[in-house]
Amino acid sequence: MSRIILEHVTKRFGDYAAVNDLSLEIESGAFFSLLGPSGCGKTTTMRLIAGLETADEGRILIDDKVVFDAADSTVVPPGKRGIGMVFQNYALWPHMTVRENILFGLAVRKIEKADQEERLRRVLSRLQISELVDRYPSELSGGQQQRIALARELVTGAKVLLMDEPLSNLDAKLRIDMRVELKQLHEETGATVIYVTHDQIEALTLSSTMAVMKLGVMQQNAAPSEVFAKPTNLFVAQFMGHTPMNILPATIQGNSMQIPGGSLPRAASSASCADGSQILIGARPEELLLGTTQDERSISVRVESILPMGYDSLVRVSVEGAELTIAADERTRTVDVGDDCFVTFDDTQLHCFDAETHERLG
Amino acid sequence: MNLSMRRVRNRLSTFAHSPQNWLAWIFLLVFGYLIIVPVGNMIWSTFHIQSGDARRAGGAVGDFTMFYWERVFASGQLSARLLYEPLMNTLFVSITYTIIAMIIGLSLAWLMVKTDMPFKRFTGFCAIVPYIVPSWTLALAWLTVFGNSQVGIGAAGVVETLLGRPTPNWLAYGPIPIISVLAINFFAFAYLLGAAALATVDASLEEAALIHGASNRKVIRKITMPILLPAIGSAAILTFASGLGTFGVPAFLGLPVRYNVLATSLYQSAAIGRYGEAFVFTMVLVTISASAIILNSKLIGKRKQFTTMEGKGSRQRVLKLGKWRKPVGFLVAGVMAIVTFMPIIFLVLQTFQFHLGQYSLDNFTLAYWIGERDGLRGILVDPRVRAAAVNTLWLGISVGLGTAFVGILIGYSVSRNRGRPIAKVVEQMSFIPYVIPGIAFGAIFLSMFAQPRGPIPVLYGTMTIIFIACLVNRLPFASRMGISAMMQVGRSLEESAEVHGASFPRRITRIMFPLTKRGFMGGFILSFVSTVKDINLVILLVTPQTMVLAALTFGYIELGRRQFADAIGVVIIVLVLGCTLIAQWLTKTNPLQGFGGGNS
Numbered sequence: 001m002s003r004i005i006l007e008h009v010t011k012r013f014g015d016y017a018a019v020n021d022l023s024l025e026i027e028s029g030a031f032f033s034l035l036g037p038s039g040c041g042k043t044t045t046m047r048l049i050a051g052l053e054t055a056d057e058g059r060i061l062i063d064d065k066v067v068f069d070a071a072d073s074t075v076v077p078p079g080k081r082g083i084g085m086v087f088q089n090y091a092l093w094p095h096m097t098v099r100e101n102i103l104f105g106l107a108v109r110k111i112e113k114a115d116q117e118e119r120l121r122r123v124l125s126r127l128q129i130s131e132l133v134d135r136y137p138s139e140l141s142g143g144q145q146q147r148i149a150l151a152r153e154l155v156t157g158a159k160v161l162l163m164d165e166p167l168s169n170l171d172a173k174l175r176i177d178m179r180v181e182l183k184q185l186h187e188e189t190g191a192t193v194i195y196v197t198h199d200q201i202e203a204l205t206l207s208s209t210m211a212v213m214k215l216g217v218m219q220q221n222a223a224p225s226e227v228f229a230k231p232t233n234l235f236v237a238q239f240m241g242h243t244p245m246n247i248l249p250a251t252i253q254g255n256s257m258q259i260p261g262g263s264l265p266r267a268a269s270s271a272s273c274a275d276g277s278q279i280l281i282g283a284r285p286e287e288l289l290l291g292t293t294q295d296e297r298s299i300s301v302r303v304e305s306i307l308p309m310g311y312d313s314l315v316r317v318s319v320e321g322a323e324l325t326i327a328a329d330e331r332t333r334t335v336d337v338g339d340d341c342f343v344t345f346d347d348t349q350l351h352c353f354d355a356e357t358h359e360r361l362g
Numbered sequence: 363m364n365l366s367m368r369r370v371r372n373r374l375s376t377f378a379h380s381p382q383n384w385l386a387w388i389f390l391l392v393f394g395y396l397i398i399v400p401v402g403n404m405i406w407s408t409f410h411i412q413s414g415d416a417r418r419a420g421g422a423v424g425d426f427t428m429f430y431w432e433r434v435f436a437s438g439q440l441s442a443r444l445l446y447e448p449l450m451n452t453l454f455v456s457i458t459y460t461i462i463a464m465i466i467g468l469s470l471a472w473l474m475v476k477t478d479m480p481f482k483r484f485t486g487f488c489a490i491v492p493y494i495v496p497s498w499t500l501a502l503a504w505l506t507v508f509g510n511s512q513v514g515i516g517a518a519g520v521v522e523t524l525l526g527r528p529t530p531n532w533l534a535y536g537p538i539p540i541i542s543v544l545a546i547n548f549f550a551f552a553y554l555l556g557a558a559a560l561a562t563v564d565a566s567l568e569e570a571a572l573i574h575g576a577s578n579r580k581v582i583r584k585i586t587m588p589i590l591l592p593a594i595g596s597a598a599i600l601t602f603a604s605g606l607g608t609f610g611v612p613a614f615l616g617l618p619v620r621y622n623v624l625a626t627s628l629y630q631s632a633a634i635g636r637y638g639e640a641f642v643f644t645m646v647l648v649t650i651s652a653s654a655i656i657l658n659s660k661l662i663g664k665r666k667q668f669t670t671m672e673g674k675g676s677r678q679r680v681l682k683l684g685k686w687r688k689p690v691g692f693l694v695a696g697v698m699a700i701v702t703f704m705p706i707i708f709l710v711l712q713t714f715q716f717h718l719g720q721y722s723l724d725n726f727t728l729a730y731w732i733g734e735r736d737g738l739r740g741i742l743v744d745p746r747v748r749a750a751a752v753n754t755l756w757l758g759i760s761v762g763l764g765t766a767f768v769g770i771l772i773g774y775s776v777s778r779n780r781g782r783p784i785a786k787v788v789e790q791m792s793f794i795p796y797v798i799p800g801i802a803f804g805a806i807f808l809s810m811f812a813q814p815r816g817p818i819p820v821l822y823g824t825m826t827i828i829f830i831a832c833l834v835n836r837l838p839f840a841s842r843m844g845i846s847a848m849m850q851v852g853r854s855l856e857e858s859a860e861v862h863g864a865s866f867p868r869r870i871t872r873i874m875f876p877l878t879k880r881g882f883m884g885g886f887i888l889s890f891v892s893t894v895k896d897i898n899l900v901i902l903l904v905t906p907q908t909m910v911l912a913a914l915t916f917g918y919i920e921l922g923r924r925q926f927a928d929a930i931g932v933v934i935i936v937l938v939l940g941c942t943l944i945a946q947w948l949t950k951t952n953p954l955q956g957f958g959g960g961n962s
Binding site: 051079094 | 564567571572574
């Protein structure tokens with residue numbers, strides 16, 4: 001239905017490729033997030049789909065119709081692509097009331113007056129903003145403006161909704177409420193949503209699939225759970241997660257791996273590595289265990305600092321010049337700053353990366 | 363009893379220890395005496411017989427009379443000549459130059475902000491030069507180019523020399539030259555306001571409409587233009603009000619053919635001692651100017667104002683000019699360069715011409731700079747000019763320092779009293795001078811201080827009155843500069859010094875001043891510049907002993923000694939351009955926006 005396909009799309013600004021040879025297929029009805037640090041090309045990708053930027057190479061299809069093709073210079077203007085877009089700053093027209101803002105798109109499309117009013121009424125009551133209809137944008141709070149911006153795009157019945165960091169200007173509490181609301185709206189409308197964000201929690205909680213980008217290149221495109229559990233390279237591994245993943249250098253020796261402070265049984269995913277080769281191993285703070293007993297999967301460390309965070313604490317330990325962060329359960333924590341203790345690794349969950357290419361092993 | 367005594371004492375002590383409070387009250391009193399009282403006094407004067415008018419008005423000096431108002435407004439032919447003709451001329455000239463300046467200024471703003479036209483830096487620099495140089499030097503330059511030998515003491519300009527026959531009078535003097543010169547002078551003002559407004563229209567507003575299927579033309583018509591319209595209207599009104607009371611340009615280009623505007627009528631009445639009439643003209647001028655400014659503040663009332671003048675940089679949709687890019691860039695840069703540099707070049711050339719308008723080497727002379735001609739010594743060796751230069755520098759520096767200093771203190775008391783009525787009153791009072799054109803200001807101060815007022819002696823004929831008039835005239839600028847500087851510093855920096863036990867003078871000198879140094883220096887230089895180049899405000903207040911350079915040129919022009927006036931014009935242009943560039947560099951901003959726009 002409203003499938004979106006990008007084939008080898010490249011967009012350059014001067015010499016810099018903001019989007020580099022990007023191929024992507026977004027299923028109809030998907031909630032698809034583009035995630036990455038600022039400057040990674042996620043917003044540019046969205047603007048290419050919208051038609052606000054024109055790519056230099058490649059092909060873009062929406063709903064199986066070619067909306068852009070560099071080969072024969074097909075460029076369908078944004079208004080003819082059947083999309084809606086919520087901007088980061090909402091882009092509400094300041095000289096129009098809420099009503100005029102919402103009805104603008106319908107008027108341009110020459111929808112009948114009665115139908116316009118009916119659609120307006122429905123979208124207002126759905127988003128619970130009926131009482132705001134005669135206000136100007138400057139008279140609305142940030143959260144209200146956000147709802148109007150959504151209403152303006154929903155009212156046209158667009159089957160593809162593009163959202164450019166729509167929640168980033170809201171305060172924390174409102175952001176969580178709107179997340180729930182967005183998820184419900186997505187389910188109700190069945191529209192394909194493309195969602196640009198730099199907030200991984202948003203991407204993880206909302207998306208059905210997500211892509212992580214870096215410097216114009218897509219790093220991984222998968223379901224959120226998979227991106228989290230099996231990051232495709234070191235960049236994705238460190239970008240995802242509350243606290244960055246711990247990374248340690250390791251040397252393969254027979255059935256074990258030498259790491260600072262000791263050795264661990266060789267991780268299953270390092271099967272392809274030759275004896276004596278150098279790799280990087282990664283473990284999330286939540287995947288490490290802090291304790292006072294030693295076994296073959298643990299190394300001896302010293303506690304440097306403790307940051308209590310309610311249920312958990314972030315415990316920072318040092319070992320032979322390396323540092324590790326461990327998320328410890330505050331109720332069972334027994335160690336304190338200055339103590340010598342042990343960190344236990346779970347070798348089934350260890351992430352292994354090539355020391356040179358930083359690609360995931362196994 | 364004891365309790366209430368203590369409460370009063372506590373209140374007093376709190377008051378004494380909060381400088382923002384007593385500063386605000388001091389400003390209230392001083393502004394009242396230097397703004398409200400003089401205006402009231404002038405209005406009173408128009409209804410009472412002035413000294414010397416007893417016989418004409420048929421009563422005793424000081425008696426109530428409608429003589430002046432009747433004479434100006436309801437005396438048939440006389441009123442037509444005195445008021446209605448100059449009034450119509452003023453409106454015609456002001457409205458026309460405003461329209462032209464807006465068209466040029468806004469087109470330039472659009473090209474600079476919304477297209478990928480090349481040479482923007484150069485063009486932008488050129489565009490503001492005619493706005494920095496005094497408008498009366500542009501009038502002098504106009505005469506060097508288009509002047510003819512037909513009228514009175516006129517001499518051939520470049521065009522007449524080239525064509526071999528006199529340029530027509532309408533091109534040399536009267537409304538067309540006045541309109542042209544003011545349009546050249548003010549288009550940069552419209553450009554700066556327009557560019558600031560355009561820059562605040564974020565691209566996403568236009569893109570959102572594109573997504574909804576609007577065509578490019580529809581986006582401009584339904585989105586961009588309506589958002590800009592209030593700002594454009596406001597820019598037009600401010601442009602109109604800024605040039606309404608200009609004296610120098612119509613004096614140099616209009617008077618030789620008896621083309622009068624209100625400013626010149628006002629001056630002529632005052633010059634022959636008819637102060638009653640002059641004050642009525644002043645009232646008319648102030649009324650028009652104030653109406654325009656009030657209309658403007660109504661127009662930019664809350665809901666209708668969509669753009670902010672202190673625009674945050676936003677993303678722009680830049681129109682690609684494609685193959686037109688280079689030609690448009692060259693054309694615009696070229697026109698701007700000509701408009702900017704040609705007048706100055708011809709002005710400089712003329713100062714070396716023994717006979718006006720003869721462009722040949724044997725006509726070259728240094729007489730007007732370091733020599734002598736017909737009993738008048740060159741401006742660099744004439745003690746009168748030197749005295750005027752000393753006066754000018756003294757005035758410029760003291761007004762500059764005064765503006766910056768008062769501005770910081772106003773900023774301090776207003777920003778620290780934010781939200782309280784007194785802050786609003788002080789701020790608004792400091793903006794009143796903005797609605798009073800310069801020459802009207804001179805008249806108001808003349809009416810106030812031409813006679814002793816209580817303990818204050820007659821100030822007319824002293825540098826003090828000129829200093830006070832210039833300072834009060836600069837108050838809107840000072841206040842705006844000071845308030846924004848103080849808002850930027852924020853309260854906590856000062857409060858932490860207070861916690862450490864620093865006294866108010868110490869906090870001002872050690873904390874607030876160092877932090878606002880750049881703004882202070884910028885404010886000082888810009889006030890210095892506008893004082894040095896001003897002729898409108900001082901023309902009614904100067905006497906031979908308190909002559910300043912800009913006003914001196916008027917005397918030379920009346921004698922038909924244009925080269926002397928040109929030479930002084932060149933000196934002031936150099937001074938003014940240099941200082942403005944320094945201020946720009948110091949404040950790292952575009953200081954010009956503080957020039958005209960006094961209302962925040």
